Amino acid sequence: LKGPERETTVHLLAMSKAMPAPKRTFGDTAFPIVLLLAAASILYTMHFVAYRVPIEATMGIVQKIFYFHVPAGYAMYVGATACFVGSCGFLWKGTPGWDALARGGADVAVAMGLILLASGALWAAKSWGVYWTWDPRLTTSLLIVLVYVAYVVLRSFAGSGDAERKFAAALGILGATLIPIIHFSVRLWGGTHPQVVTGKGGGLTHGDMKLGLLYGFVAFTLLSIALIWARARLAIASSRVDEVEQEAVDLGILQD
Amino acid sequence: MQNKTTTDPAAAPSAASSAAPSASTSGVPDGFQKVDDAAPEMQSGEALLVEAYAFIWVVLFGLVLLTWLRQRGLDVRMNELEASIARARNPRPPAKEAAAKRATPDPADGDDGAEKAD
Numbered sequence: 001l002k003g004p005e006r007e008t009t010v011h012l013l014a015m016s017k018a019m020p021a022p023k024r025t026f027g028d029t030a031f032p033i034v035l036l037l038a039a040a041s042i043l044y045t046m047h048f049v050a051y052r053v054p055i056e057a058t059m060g061i062v063q064k065i066f067y068f069h070v071p072a073g074y075a076m077y078v079g080a081t082a083c084f085v086g087s088c089g090f091l092w093k094g095t096p097g098w099d100a101l102a103r104g105g106a107d108v109a110v111a112m113g114l115i116l117l118a119s120g121a122l123w124a125a126k127s128w129g130v131y132w133t134w135d136p137r138l139t140t141s142l143l144i145v146l147v148y149v150a151y152v153v154l155r156s157f158a159g160s161g162d163a164e165r166k167f168a169a170a171l172g173i174l175g176a177t178l179i180p181i182i183h184f185s186v187r188l189w190g191g192t193h194p195q196v197v198t199g200k201g202g203g204l205t206h207g208d209m210k211l212g213l214l215y216g217f218v219a220f221t222l223l224s225i226a227l228i229w230a231r232a233r234l235a236i237a238s239s240r241v242d243e244v245e246q247e248a249v250d251l252g253i254l255q256d
Numbered sequence: 257m258q259n260k261t262t263t264d265p266a267a268a269p270s271a272a273s274s275a276a277p278s279a280s281t282s283g284v285p286d287g288f289q290k291v292d293d294a295a296p297e298m299q300s301g302e303a304l305l306v307e308a309y310a311f312i313w314v315v316l317f318g319l320v321l322l323t324w325l326r327q328r329g330l331d332v333r334m335n336e337l338e339a340s341i342a343r344a345r346n347p348r349p350p351a352k353e354a355a356a357k358r359a360t361p362d363p364a365d366g367d368d369g370a371e372k373a374d
Contacts, residue, residue: 046309062301065308072312111319118315119308125299223316230323237330244337253340 031229038222045215053212062126065119067212071220072115073141077183078224079109080144080176083151087172090165096239099165102172104232106151108224109175113145136189140182147175160242 049067056063082105089098120138121131132138151171158164204210248254 060301062304064305068309068312107319111315115312115315118311122304122308122311126301126304227319227323230320230327234323234327234330237327237334241330241334241337244334244341248337248341251341251344253344 027229027233031226031233034222034229035226038219038226041215041219041222045212045219048208048215049212053208054206056209059127062123065123067216068220069116069119069123070213071216072112072119074217075220075224076109076112076116076144077179078221079105079107079112079228080148080179081105082228083109083148083172084176087169087176090169091173096236099169100232100235100239101228102169103155103235104228104230106148106155106172106175107231108227109148110145110152111227112220112224113141113148116141117145135193136185137182137193140178140185144175144178144182147171147178151175160239 045067049064053064053067055061083102084105086098086100086102086105089095090102092098117138120141124133125131151168154164154168154171158168204213245254
């Protein structure tokens with residue numbers, strides 16, 4: 001190479017030495033696999049519920065909402081637990097990784113909570129005749145979703161300062177304390193909401209009904225893990241961009 | 257909404273008068289009154305099931321799409337910032353000056369060489 005091309009090449013080589021290529025981590029390989037498994041299991045569950053699971057005698061076809069409604073509630077617990085663990089870890093260690101886990105968990109708790117509430121309301125419209133009633137389980141579920149909506153709104157609009165992160169972490173811990181209250185609300189206060197899975201009445205008499213629910217749990221477990229992971233990666237990337245922006249400000253490239 | 261209290265024909269006029277909205281002389285309703293013990297509207301189970309599944313998919317796709325778009329935006333921003341920082345730390349010699357240096361016939365006479373190159 002001669003002339004300006006050589007200069008450019010030398011300059012690019014110098015840049016590549018200054019910025020070594022990032023190493024491919026275990027997470028970079030495992031994440032797409034989890035994502036693919038989650039997508040495949042969701043599709044298989046939908047197929048199984050649609051074609052193999054029998055129609056329920058009393059409620060009819062609308063009962064098939066159950067195979068996604070209950071796993072969505074469970075996935076909301078998974079998200080809330082991740083947010084709780086991340087929040088505790090952040091308050092203890094103060095590292096961005098724990099904070100990212102908490103953010104990912106809260107995002108998933110909100111998404112799954114919305115699915116839980118909406119699918120439950122549509123099912124209730126048929127089986128109870130109303131979309132909503134102030135039943136203990138419904139009310140406490142709404143409350144926990146609102147707590148995580150508050151968390152997400154706080155993190156989105158209140159900046160990423162240390163005080164905001166600590167306040168959000170406290171909110172994440174508070175939200176998780178509602179989980180046992182929701183879970184045992186039917187036993188504690190009664191209400192209209194049935195106890196099909198944990199109760200002794202047992203609505204799942206047919207083997208394919210039980211399998212459909214099992215596949216739903218597997219699919220939503222994988223889905224919630226994949227989504228928490230994706231959102232946590234996003235939060236880490238966002239935090240890294242903030243750091244690099246600060247570096248650029250220090251170098252006088254950007255204005256604060 | 258159906259009114260269960262109107263099943264008895266004898267009671268129908270009084271029930272209807274209590275349930276129906278009050279009408280003006282022109283026959284156009286000018287107010288609303290609630291109906292007690294209204295039967296729940298019958299909804300199609302198939303439609304509700306489709307609505308529920310559609311909502312699930314919209315939420316999940318929305319979350320995945322938002323995540324992907326935000327991640328892409330962050331990647332672009334990070335690349336821009338890293339390139340800017342690298343340029344600031346390793347300033348590239350201007351191409352014209354480098355070309356002028358090479359075009360200089362006599363190292364002792366740099367100014368003339370630069371003029372030739374320009």
